[in-house]
Amino acid sequence: MDTAGELLDDTHYELGPAARLRVAVPAVASRVAAELRRQLITGKWVPGMRLNEPTIAEELGVSRNTLREAFAELSAERLVIRLPNRGVFVAAPGADDLRDFYTVRRAIEVTAVRNGGSAERIAAIQEAVAHGKTAAKARDKERLADANLGFHRAIVEMAESQRLNTLMNQVLAEMRLFFFKEPVNVEFYSRYVEDNAKIAKALADGRFEEAATLLAAYLDRSEQHLFEIYDAS
16 A cells, blocks of 8 residues: 555554644533533623633633633634633623624524425424413513524524534524623513514415515514613613
């Protein structure tokens, strides 16, 4: 076998210790970032809060270098910011960020709805609607918020694109930070439960263009409502 063949055959090629470390550290850091992302969007830390690196590293059982790698990943997603000589802070989205959230959401969600999706994907959207209705009856704001996020994630998942799913998750995570900064009440979410149901019904009936029109109007109203909350704070 020639040299090129040997390089392509993994039975003849092993990573050295330094290379294995370079591969392993980012993998661990990504898992740490996923856990930190989960804690951020569930409200463990509020926007503007300074994150204590030694404490978090100890809680997660990782080195501070690995934690910094995770922070760098979250910083790229605009979930945290690092200030020189001050540390890492939870991001506090403002009006410009909110406007940008909706620009991205219109581009992703409305297109996904217009193109439709498989019966399985549409069933997931209907399931999210059902969860939302149950939460609305119980006036459970947290479950309503989770059901609404699930509805919008399921919409994007119709596109069958992992890159779009990742982008949407980042946008929704940033929006959750906005909600923690500018709290909304149960009525904010409840008013959209029936809108979600109408969109899901149109999708189930194959009326994709109508569903896209409904969703575009929905996003316009949602953006306006959030700006009213932001301006009043």
